[in-house]
Amino acid sequence: MMSRKKKAVVLLSGGLDSATVMAMAVDEGFEIHAMSFSYGQRHSIELDCAAEQARTCAKEFKVVEIDLRAFGGSALTDEIEVPKHGSVEELPTDGIPVTYVPARNTIFLSYALAWAEVLGANTIFIGVNALDYSGYPDCRPEFITAYETMANLATVAGVQGQKLTLHTPLIDLTKAEIIKRGLDLGVDYAKTNSCYDPAPDGRACGHCDSCLLRLKGFADAGKKDPRKYVQ
């Protein structure tokens, strides 16, 4: 018997945001086809987290190998040092972070688009967030809108009038709002990694941009982060 659930491709990074997005997609009744990328990340904990999250929620989980290191240019994939700060107040407030990976979301969404077409899925979920500190151009609403327009011209499904939509349920939420929503939906945030530079045993550093924003989010939400930290 065919499943009567609508299919959705969910981009899963192993982090807090995309884990929350997947829980929201489940809550909306979608059948989840989760996709992660192995792209020369310096640590594998993200993919371990993504796999563990997918195991409980997704019908299918696919890890696509891509080699973004070939292009260089990012602290997440290169030998550039991940910047550390004492507190969230010390984060730079403008400019592009060195952790920026060229065209990363564009590439990820393109694979999601290919998979969606093969699956006959009309929906892609991605956990981009335009608020908080970010500075990534490919997390802005105008990028998402332009991508959706392009995607509907790119595929046979689009040409045949089967409109694809990108769902970005976090785009206007604060980190605290995301966390509250996820906790309501039962997300286990112990199994999410946000840290750009985790210790060999998997504990988060607590001082990279991403750890600081996460910790502030939990503090603002009045919740305790179940993730293990080095200090």
Added chain:
Amino acid sequence: MMSRKKKAVVLLSGGLDSATVMAMAVDEGFEIHAMSFSYGQRHSIELDCAAEQARTCAKEFKVVEIDLRAFGGSALTDEIEVPKHGSVEELPTDGIPVTYVPARNTIFLSYALAWAEVLGANTIFIGVNALDYSGYPDCRPEFITAYETMANLATVAGVQGQKLTLHTPLIDLTKAEIIKRGLDLGVDYAKTNSCYDPAPDGRACGHCDSCLLRLKGFADAGKKDPRKYVQ
């Protein structure tokens, strides 16, 4: 000393069209950074041709490994049989060919975009062609325009006002016009593969959609195709 030439990323498939595009980009004075994809093609002759073309024209040649087979859905990457026809008149005139690969140009362009940003290149050349028989939605001008809009919102370079343009010099040319232009520029078409189903020794089949269009193009141009054919 820095090169004073403008850099361009050129997508090279090993085929007739993109070899012509590269020659046009050289003719326009660009420094060529050529990019091909290893995507589970059933034969490697395309990549051999691309490498040989790049050797004479490009400053740099990169082959990116991607696994489109993971998604299935195309005669070029799957176990679906490549359709053969007796003549160009027998080609289907509407519909999407079974050789369609979901989101292929979207994925290829996304890698080109990443590389262009790292290189500081403002130009990507792609040999799409909207005329002749094709039926690929991601070869249409409206797709290219939408991709360019998206790309300029996706990157730091774009945000900082360094506009990226997609050059599609073949988009309105007939196959015969492409061939005449390429011959004027000295393209060696013996070193290009168009065949979807070449013989083990590399000769073209002469009966797939792509061979028939190529042969008609040479005939219309009044030129002889230097490519070796099975019959």
